Amino acid sequence: MSTQGKLRVIGKARRRVDGRAKVTGLTRFADDIVLPRMLHCRLLRSPHPHAEILEIITGKAEKLPGVHLILTGKDFPVTFGIMPVAQDEYPLANGRVRYVGDPIAAVIAKDEQTATEALDLIEVKFKQLKTISNPEEALQNPEPRIHDYGDQGNIHRIQSYEFGDVDEALAKSDHVFDDLFFYEGNTHLPIEQHASVAAPDGEGKLTLWSSTQVPHYIHRALARALQMPASHIRVIACPNGGGFGGKCDLHNHEIVVSRAALKLGRPVKICLNREEVFYMHRGRHPVLMRMRTGVTKDGKLTGMHLQTLLDGGGYGSYGPASTFYTGVLQTVTYELPRYKFDACRAFTNKPPCGPKRGHGTPQPRFGQEVQLDKIAEKLKLDPAELRLNIVAKPDTLTANWLKIGTIGLAECIRQATARSDWKKKFRKMGPGRGIGIACSSYLSGAGLPIYWNKMPHSGVQLLADRSGQVTVFCGATEIGQGSDDVLAAMVAEVLGMDPYDIRCVTGDTALTPVDLGSYSSRVTVMMGNAAIQAAEKLKAQIAEAAGEQLEVIPSRLSFSDGRVFVTENSNKSLSFKEAVEFAEVKFGTLGAVGSYTPPRAPGRYKGAGVGPSPAYSYSACVVEVEVDQATGWIAVPKIWIAHDIGRTVNPVLARGQVEGSVYMGLAEALMEEQVFRRLPPKMSHALVHKIPSLLEYKSPTSLDMPEIDTILIEDPDPNCPFGAKEAGQGPLLPVMPAVANAIFDAVGVRIDELPITPDKVLKALELKAAGKNPRVGPERFPLVPYPKSIFVLPPWEGGDGKESKRDDAVAVV
């Protein structure tokens, strides 16, 4: 894409285009919307983890003054789900509840208080069912089934892929490392609680304002859920007060308020309270992992067999994709000749898990990076050197047929180690102090949409007129990450404008071209490419008209600082506004569109659609820790992180994304856990979220944050707009394993599970003192009935990207 010439906007540190509204409180979030005659909705949620609903008695609640409507499961006969293969939810329970918090009934009343009072008047009769609290129980108890679909019993998805003969590779290795890891689940914790307002327009059409990252997907799914034509529905994504993947599903409350608004002919609002956000969840899956990795004596990887077991919670959500993501990106960071990946996602009676920042990849990334540290220790190699020697090569294919373009990982490792004085510190900091390193890679946008189609992933439309204004329309969603700023910057750069003079209209399915949404770190690359294309088209029109006026051919014109001028003679110029006027005379009303579709991925086997991306970002992170040997107390004084961003669009925002990732990563490393409590089974069926509150679900405060040294590595990627890759998710990934590795450097103990808490460190220190294996982590991996693998030959073994017979390999090996 267009990257020629000196850049005037891209790469400059700027206040974000929507920054003033954010800090002065003028940004209008979904809960800020107040409409005339608006009513309020509250949901009655299940107190039981698994039960049949025998009867719902709403008479008393209906009679409460101020109550307008009560809805139950019978008002919602159609299932929904964000993925076409997991249509397993009802907006309100249809005869069965699957976790504490599953919605059963809705009250729409004159205010929240009245609606809440009415909830207490609804009587529900239940028949309790056996409860499944974790994947092992799900494997042991195929009955009762939580869902009547799925691969078997209480297994939602189970699959196996093998890229080259891994057993053979491991057998030929100098060493095989066999490790178990566990990554506890955690939630997104956006500060904005989900809110939605639905309003009918008088013609039977519906508008939904919502805290959503994916208005286009919501638009499609809502049409199905309401059995209404999508053309009669308008979804507006309000700016989100944080998303992190938690606002990527169609949510039950969005359907409920839509139905209620249509029934009542009045606007209806809901805003979840914090407990309800914990129940909505769709967060990080708890994952148990077994990782067998072969290495040569000089530290080259020969093959890896990864097995994962995911705790999916009560519904599908993005689970089928999450299941793939616990394995598919293991091949993108380091050279890995052969790879086998088994995955299983179980249903349990807990809030459904889904995509959280890094979607499925932080768990195996944690395992791999800690295992590499163990490999380096055993082979007596410096873990940074070991990684430098195996960094994947640019412009290559991986064993599972992913196409790597640019890769700045080696430079990330060099910079992070140089800035942290790695060589002087590693194994030399003295007792209780240590340093650790880890690396990672991530998608800059998923190569395929969540529903199969060949249409663009992002569209941008531009309007310019005689006032000199430029408005850019795009379905992309501002969730705090700065997508509006990227959009304005791209257009401003091409048209030579000030980004603050560009108006962004985004995330509105009635006004903006389709963009698939703010997920998978796709916005900068996909929206950016579409925006450049649209802006270049508009620029060509303006240049043609301006060229006539200035009597030069359009290619001799430059656009900069709000002017159009002859490149060799800047005195011959027009203001941008004048140039637009001439273009409007010449062409009539001005407008241009651009769109973007990712390149086709080389993999041809079933399942090859998860993992491809136009570009992969890379990060290297060094963490310093202090560990008190008497208490296990952990302090993190400093973190260095280098991120291969391709090109920085706005350094202020890019650094913010990286620092935010470090914050979230450190939280997952040391504190956050979405854990559940069972009471003594003889006395109670309860299975409740242990700590559904901002106070007791521990996430670091600003006082707990270390100093962060952020290093942006620029190596422009030709697939990306001005070369810019993602920065919003990748930098989270190396933080957790770097913390674990630093703790080993400090006190010589391995904590192979997250979060790493002082009690685990102290326990491992006590094991160490007793001469036992100084490790805390999972002890066993259950028997999981993984199927026979889909076998695919790696590119270098004569494969063609399709599934092949295992024997095909014999000839080349």
Added chain:
Amino acid sequence: MMRLPWFDYRAPRTVAEAAKILAGEGPGAMLIAGGTDLLPNMKRRHQTPKVLVSLRGIPSLKSFSNGSGVAFGSGLTLTEVIRNEKTPTALYQAAAQVATVHLRNSGTLGGNLCLDTRCTYYNQNHEWRKAIDFCLKKDGDICWVATASKRCVAVSSTDTAPALIALNAKVILEGVPGQREIPVENLYRNDGIDYLSRKPDEILTQISIPGGWESTYWKLRRRGAFDFPILGVAIALQFSSEKIIQEARVALGAAASRPFLLEKASEFLKGKKLSDDVIAETSTLIASRAKPLDNTDMDLYWRKEVADDFAGYALRELRGDDMRATRLRIARFAV
């Protein structure tokens, strides 16, 4: 969002007037000062008082006097206590580590002393508690922390109380019949439900602290802000000119349903110098009285194991060791 239940609001101008309203309304009335504990609890339906009697409009509760010791009005905010240069060290360190800046600006010293006991089975909203069929402390029959227990074991979570007990402070309770002054340790009962010896119509009006103590407070919690203590060690000592301990008072917080004075450990310190051995022995004595249960943050066995370390930090600091680096690592800021 969670909404408050309906209530009547009364705003008396004097303590006598407030006491009269309390006596007249009976058990349906509750006092409110800063409201930082009560209002969230009301949203979760822990307390649903028909009448709230506000203490904010009573000027006498904002008093401060400085003589042989110091006396704080119960209505002073924690921020006001922290900013007062005469505030004894342990109280300063305790108050400075309560919650957050915003909450300290509103929450009062009297309110922190009367803080409701806490438990992870109790500090949840109404719907959550319904899902466990409630608990002994509120609306239920069983203590889920210790199912055989007849007594509620919710944890006293006030930071300032152990500090004030160590400092040998007293509180004044005023009711319609008159007022009484009691030592801070006598304000508490070891019962998670009926945790105060304050009568329902009494108002805690003043906290007086004698002078002459060297004191310290060490708080264990996961983060550098927000969190309630999961262990609080407060120690106040009086030394002779030869650094021999003349008087000692050791108190623990967040280790039972009440903050309490550790007589044995206090007695043990008297007449001794703070040698490494004395510190180790005292720390063991102190830790033996910490009996954490699984009803707050962090692993209970770990909390038990580190109690002697925290006691050691406190004693070493009083000996004059430079504990600033340890403080910074534990508290996450310079206390």
